[in-house]
Amino acid sequence: MSVFIEPLQLEAFDQLPKHARQCVFWEVDPATLGAGEYLPDPEFEKEAWLSMVMLEWGSCGQVAAMAPAEGSGGDDEGSCLGYVLYAPPRAVPRAQRFPTGPVSADAVLLTSMGTEPGYAEGLPHSLISQVVSELVRRGVRALEAFGRTADTAELMGAEIADPELRPAVEALGDCSFDQCMISADFLLDAGFTVVAPHRYFPRLRLELDKGLGWKAEVEAALKQLLDSAQLQQPVGAGADVRS
Template sequence: MPGVDAAWAEQVCGRWGACGVMTVNAGEVIGFLLVAPPDLLPAGSDFAVGASRDAAVLITGWVAEPHRRHGVGKQLVRSAAAFAVRRSIRALEAFGSTVATTNGTRATVLLPVGWLTAVGFEVSRPHPITPRLRMELRSTARWRFELSSVIGRLAGLVARPAPPEPASYEPARFDSDRAGVPTQGSHGI
């Protein structure tokens, strides 16, 4: 893909933060997704045309062959979604490919539409070869907000017990006639 190089990645990292997510197993990178906001997409990128301004664009990705079909890609998408939510991004978008590709050694530019839909994307602009897909993040993040809201309401329903009264100590009073025997009502030890 033209323009996807170290200089572009440094520019995105400097202006937006990390430009993707990756997973490592035993010190070896076994998968990654490259993500950026539309205004920071690589120069000359077809992704910038038609990308929504409220979304980050999933540019490309890859999972090593032995780790495919084990949930690594789905975890990468979840990580990218969490990353985007922290930056107040409303959605992830991707341009998928309906053309089958087999390349186990490096990333292909467009991810397969079947895989994108399997991990939660929905087609937002149909196209016979390169449809645009979108994953709304508010539904992903909404349950966290709703859960914290419910917990807050429940906490308001439960009355907190009053703090315990401090323990008191009353020194024993001794009757001088009885030589050291505590009087009634005293707390001698």
């Protein structure tokens, strides 16, 4: 079966994996909640955020889906294999809380990404390629992201003493930095460079005008994948890019 990638539409929100629909790590500022308070309906909050960004700014996500096999009757159509979300940094409350901020004024912020098991080898890069293509058409100069390094394992289950780090890593329900941030190693492999070093949460940047050659190579590889590969249906829930 072949795979296609297209901009996320609000009416396709229910097709996203469960975690992607309910994760509000980037979209809600924990400071707006009282001590011990939880969001009663994070899925509603996520859909409302997407609606707001799409209305005010435009497309803010790309979704990889499986095209139906010939003769299948369309039963597999719309099966989400991966997603990536991005937005202007002013629309991302958590972006204001990282020690390596702020995001550059000319950049769009890449926030989260996930793929189904079995598609992690090439699909994340293809999703980034689609983001680059979309943003180049819209005249955006750069894409930035806060990466999560391998050293963040030290922070898991620990009391964060550094007041500079606490706002960045504060959990929101089931959403936490170890699940909801993109690996810095993956971002480096995708062509980003570090512009604000940090032991745990560096800020990385991809210059879109300089990245067009890279984008063309990725798109050519994606075209070859879509034209020739017969991909098997993966089993299991969506998994975030963590390696």
